[in-house]
Amino acid sequence: MATGGGWAPARSVERHGAPRGGGGTRSKSVAPCPRRPSPSPARSRPAPDNGGSADSCRVRVAIRLRPKNSEDLAYGSDFDSCVELQPESKRLKLKKNNWICESYKFDEVFSENASQKRVYEVVAKPVVESVLEGYNGTVMAYGQTGTGKTYTVGRLGKDDPSERGIMVRALEHILSSMSFETDRVAISYLQLYLESVQDLLDPEKTNIPIVEDAKTGEISLPGASIVEIKDLEHVFHLLQIGEANRHAANTKMNTESSRSHAILIIHLQRSSRIKEENSSLSNDTHDIFPDDLPLVLKSKLLIVDLAGSERIDKSGSEGHMIEEAKFINLSLTSLGKCINALAENSPHIPTRDSKLTRILRDSFGGTARTSLVVTIGPSSRHYSETSSTIMFGQRAMKVVNTIKLKEEVDYETLYKKVEREVDQLTSEMERQQKLMKNEKMQLDKKLKESEGSFHDLRMTSNIRIENLEKEKCQLESAVKTLMRDLEEERGQNNLLSEQIAELEKLVNENKQQQLENLSRMKIFTDTTKEHEKEMEELLRQLQEERRCSSSLKDRMSVLQQELCDAQSSTQLQESMAHELEKKLTKVTEEFTSQVQSLKEKISELISEKEVIYEELKSTQEKVQQEMLHRQGLEDQILRLKWSTSDICAEESKTSYGMVRSGSGLGNAAFVSKSGKIREALSGQRGTISKIFEEVGLPNVLALLKSEDLDVQIHAVKVVANLAAEDINQERIVEEGGLDALLSLLETSENTTIHRVTAGAVANLAMNGSNQGVIMNKGGARLLANVASKTEDPQTLRLVAGAIANLCGNEKLHLMLKRDGGIKALLGMVRSGHAEVIAQIARGIANFAKCESRVISQGHRKGRSLLIEDGVLTWMVANSTRFSHSTTRHIELAFCHLAQNEDNTCDIIASGGIKELLRISRESPRDDARNLAKMALDSNPAFLREVQ
Numbered sequence: 001m002a003t004g005g006g007w008a009p010a011r012s013v014e015r016h017g018a019p020r021g022g023g024g025t026r027s028k029s030v031a032p033c034p035r036r037p038s039p040s041p042a043r044s045r046p047a048p049d050n051g052g053s054a055d056s057c058r059v060r061v062a063i064r065l066r067p068k069n070s071e072d073l074a075y076g077s078d079f080d081s082c083v084e085l086q087p088e089s090k091r092l093k094l095k096k097n098n099w100i101c102e103s104y105k106f107d108e109v110f111s112e113n114a115s116q117k118r119v120y121e122v123v124a125k126p127v128v129e130s131v132l133e134g135y136n137g138t139v140m141a142y143g144q145t146g147t148g149k150t151y152t153v154g155r156l157g158k159d160d161p162s163e164r165g166i167m168v169r170a171l172e173h174i175l176s177s178m179s180f181e182t183d184r185v186a187i188s189y190l191q192l193y194l195e196s197v198q199d200l201l202d203p204e205k206t207n208i209p210i211v212e213d214a215k216t217g218e219i220s221l222p223g224a225s226i227v228e229i230k231d232l233e234h235v236f237h238l239l240q241i242g243e244a245n246r247h248a249a250n251t252k253m254n255t256e257s258s259r260s261h262a263i264l265i266i267h268l269q270r271s272s273r274i275k276e277e278n279s280s281l282s283n284d285t286h287d288i289f290p291d292d293l294p295l296v297l298k299s300k301l302l303i304v305d306l307a308g309s310e311r312i313d314k315s316g317s318e319g320h321m322i323e324e325a326k327f328i329n330l331s332l333t334s335l336g337k338c339i340n341a342l343a344e345n346s347p348h349i350p351t352r353d354s355k356l357t358r359i360l361r362d363s364f365g366g367t368a369r370t371s372l373v374v375t376i377g378p379s380s381r382h383y384s385e386t387s388s389t390i391m392f393g394q395r396a397m398k399v400v401n402t403i404k405l406k407e408e409v410d411y412e413t414l415y416k417k418v419e420r421e422v423d424q425l426t427s428e429m430e431r432q433q434k435l436m437k438n439e440k441m442q443l444d445k446k447l448k449e450s451e452g453s454f455h456d457l458r459m460t461s462n463i464r465i466e467n468l469e470k471e472k473c474q475l476e477s478a479v480k481t482l483m484r485d486l487e488e489e490r491g492q493n494n495l496l497s498e499q500i501a502e503l504e505k506l507v508n509e510n511k512q513q514q515l516e517n518l519s520r521m522k523i524f525t526d527t528t529k530e531h532e533k534e535m536e537e538l539l540r541q542l543q544e545e546r547r548c549s550s551s552l553k554d555r556m557s558v559l560q561q562e563l564c565d566a567q568s569s570t571q572l573q574e575s576m577a578h579e580l581e582k583k584l585t586k587v588t589e590e591f592t593s594q595v596q597s598l599k600e601k602i603s604e605l606i607s608e609k610e611v612i613y614e615e616l617k618s619t620q621e622k623v624q625q626e627m628l629h630r631q632g633l634e635d636q637i638l639r640l641k642w643s644t645s646d647i648c649a650e651e652s653k654t655s656y657g658m659v660r661s662g663s664g665l666g667n668a669a670f671v672s673k674s675g676k677i678r679e680a681l682s683g684q685r686g687t688i689s690k691i692f693e694e695v696g697l698p699n700v701l702a703l704l705k706s707e708d709l710d711v712q713i714h715a716v717k718v719v720a721n722l723a724a725e726d727i728n729q730e731r732i733v734e735e736g737g738l739d740a741l742l743s744l745l746e747t748s749e750n751t752t753i754h755r756v757t758a759g760a761v762a763n764l765a766m767n768g769s770n771q772g773v774i775m776n777k778g779g780a781r782l783l784a785n786v787a788s789k790t791e792d793p794q795t796l797r798l799v800a801g802a803i804a805n806l807c808g809n810e811k812l813h814l815m816l817k818r819d820g821g822i823k824a825l826l827g828m829v830r831s832g833h834a835e836v837i838a839q840i841a842r843g844i845a846n847f848a849k850c851e852s853r854v855i856s857q858g859h860r861k862g863r864s865l866l867i868e869d870g871v872l873t874w875m876v877a878n879s880t881r882f883s884h885s886t887t888r889h890i891e892l893a894f895c896h897l898a899q900n901e902d903n904t905c906d907i908i909a910s911g912g913i914k915e916l917l918r919i920s921r922e923s924p925r926d927d928a929r930n931l932a933k934m935a936l937d938s939n940p941a942f943l944r945e946v947q
């Protein structure tokens with residue numbers, strides 16, 4: 001249950017009406033706010049006959065006559081009612097006796113039949129509506145005990161709505177008119193008993209003080225319960241509580257007489273917006289309050305059920321009841337005095353004389369709209385009380401109030417709104433602060449990063465500058481060195497240029513000679529072709545002549561036939577036949593001479609042809625000799641080259657420091673001559689290179705497929721020469737030269753072709769990347785095939801050289817064995833030719849060395865691939881039979897095989913231990929001796945055999 005302090009403290013704006021009809025002291029209650037002419041309440045809801053100006057509002061008084069009760073009826077036999085009502089004229093006639101009668105006009109006169117509803121609508125409803133608009137209001141019942149005050153005001157009528165009195169109907173009216181979202185209604189229910197204000201809703205609360213606001217004059221009862229209500233049920237509940245707590249006593253006049261003044265205060269608070277169109281606030285007020293300031297209209301409705309105003313003696317009060325009656329009379333007398341003073345515009349209103357007048361200060365001569373219902377009984381027995389009651393009502397009608405509208409700032413709503421805005425602003429501020437903090441952190445981070453980057457950059461720049469300066473110094477010294485070297489090279493170049501010029505001169509001469517030979521060959525070929533053509537023509541003519549001759553013979557036989565016929569017929573015909581015979585003879589002679597002449601021509605041509613053939617033959621022999629000479633030189637180059645390549649390979653691959661002292665040919669004399677040969681060959685190869693450049697590799701390779709054997713041989717020689725140059729080796733393979741060469745090995749029956757082609761393949765096999773291609777294209781198989789067919793030592797030497805080159809590639813070993821390369825290599829031993837055997841030994845050494853390396857690296861296992869084809873046996877048997885270089889190859893190959901433990905059994909079986917011991921002791925080569933010792937020391941089986 002809320003208390004009076006629960007309502008928001010108010011800063012009020014009051015609307016003042018016109019000067020009041022009375023109660024000048026009331027001006028004290030006006031707040032010191034800017035004043036403005038108060039709008040009339042009638043503007044929003046005209047008040048019916050308020051009896052004053054638009055702002056002033058007279059207290060309205062209605063008379064209600066109670067129906068006769070049983071007591072009245074008991075006395076009614078000897079005296080009629082003293083009251084006569086004239087509702088049409090709103091008048092009441094009070095009859096003292098049959099000849100004295102006074103008439104009074106009231107604002108309304110309700111007969112005994114008037115319904116509760118009508119009484120409410122006339123008396124209370126305008127006040128309630130005014131309260132709903134924000135004005136204070138008072139509805140009060142005044143009258144003698146038992147005349148129906150409580151009936152009119154406080155009847156609950158819970159079960160019978162028609163019985164409901166003003167309190168219930170007013171609250172019903174208010175509850176139905178307000179908005180529960182924005183408006184609030186609450187009640188306090190008090191009684192004034194023995195001059196003590198008591199809370200009827202909380203009877204413990206007694207002696208509730210009456211407080212008057214010094215500024216506004218507003219009366220409040222701090223401590224009184226203020227209970228907010230929401231529905232009518234609650235209203236009934238609270239009023240029932242109040243009713244139960246109200247003091248009542250059984251007086252003579254009313255068995256349920258109320259001995260206290262009951263005061264129901266309805267507190268109403270309604271929201272109001274200053275911007276509303278119908279707002280009646282002045283511009284001044286707008287200046288005070290912002291447009292969106294929440295305002296509330298606060299109003300109060302007092303519904304007062306006064307205690308009975310009877311005389312003590314009449315009411316039969318005794319003892320305590322007399323005391324009660326005295327207090328009741330005191331307060332009512334005081335009220336009467338105030339009303340009298342107000343009615344007479346007295347300067348002094350004795351409101352402080354009683355608590356009732358203090359509480360009702362605003363209701364009479366104050367700011368409230370007040371309606372008074374005066375209840376009277378009909379009985380003439382109570383004429384005097386009825387008369388005084390009527391006079392009270394008459395005086396009260398003279399009291400004019402100045403109603404004021406009071407709007408207050410709704411600080412509670414405002415506080416909540418401001419609190420919400422503050423919350424929003426705080427959260428926004430926090431959000432902004434957070435954002436700013438984050439931004440600051442990011443900026444700080446970026447700044448740090450920038451500083452770091454700048455520092456790094458500066459450091460890097462300094463280092464780079466230092467490096468650049470160092471590089472600059474180095475470059476400068478390098479430039480100086482280069483300039484010196486350049487000068488030296490220039491001197492050497494000049495020498496070389498002179499040598500080149502001489503060589504070019506030689507080449508040109510050689511070329512000129514070659515060209516002449518070629519042109520002569522071409523002329524001869526052309527001449528031969530022309531003669532062949534002429535011979536063909538002559539033969540054709542001869543054939544033609546023969547056909548003519550045959551046809552002439554046919555003709556002659558016809559003519560002879562005709563002649564015979566003629567001879568047999570007439571003499572004339574004989575002479576004609578003679579003539580014809582002559583002609584025939586002549587023709588035959590001519591024919592014979594033509595045939596003869598043709599025969600002579602043919603024999604001349606044949607002899608010419610023979611001469612040309614002779615010339616051609618002699619030219620071919622010259623070319624052949626030249627080619628043979630060149631071939632010899634090429635062979636020597638090849639030998640030199642292979643020997644050199646092996647040495648290079650040995651030096652680059654071996655880990656044993658093997659160095660070959662001799663060439664692959666094993667010819668020491670050749671080595672001493674190699675300088676001269678190289679010189680001679682360089683000129684020859686230069687020539688071929690020139691031809692190659694001019695003719696082009698595709699054209700040269702195309703000649704490999706020529707049907708002319710000589711051309712083919714020469715082409716192979718040219719290709720073999722080109723293949724001797726490292727620079728050409730891969731290109732020849734790429735352009736299809738290898739395919740053409742292998743095709744020649746396979747298809748050609750010519751020994752020269754085999755020899756030169758084998759040389760060309762051997763040259764190409766010097767190139768590591770070509771070796772796999774040669775193997776993949778069946779090169780080893782074809783070489784083995786050639787080796788098996790020929791006994792020509794040069795061919796065998798070149799084939800062995802080619803296979804020896806392939807032996808130097810460990811990746812091809814298995815394929816080489818599979819294609820019969822090893823078998824063929826060893827098979828060529830049959831030649832007995834030192835140069836062939838030198839190539840075989842070189843190949844075996846290459847193979848054994850590479851195989852040993854692969855096995856030692858763990859890439860392969862098992863006995864040597866050479867053993868199966870009998871190479872080991874041959875080596876053991878022939879290691880010392882050949883030249884030094886060949887012996888060295890064999891010894892090294894044997895020592896490499898001895899490094900592989902998987903070969904142990906074969907070596908022991910072939911008698912290789914003896915050979916190993918010999919090599920370890922007698923070999924002139926350190927590397928061979930070391931390898932042999934290593935094999936003997938590391939292999940327990942060998943050690944056992946040695947022991």
Ligand SMILES: Nc1ncnc2c1ncn2[C@@H]1O[C@H](COP(=O)(O)OP(=O)(O)OP(=O)(O)O)[C@@H](O)[C@H]1O
Binds near residue numbers: 112143149256306309
């Ligand atoms: N207008 C009326 N119509 C019917 N009955 C009425 C009327 N007025 C009063 N009475 C009846 O008269 C009796 C006395 O009424 P009520 O108690 O209201 O008088 P009262 O003025 O309040 O008396 P008190 O001052 O002693 O409290 C009640 O029984 C009530 O029902």
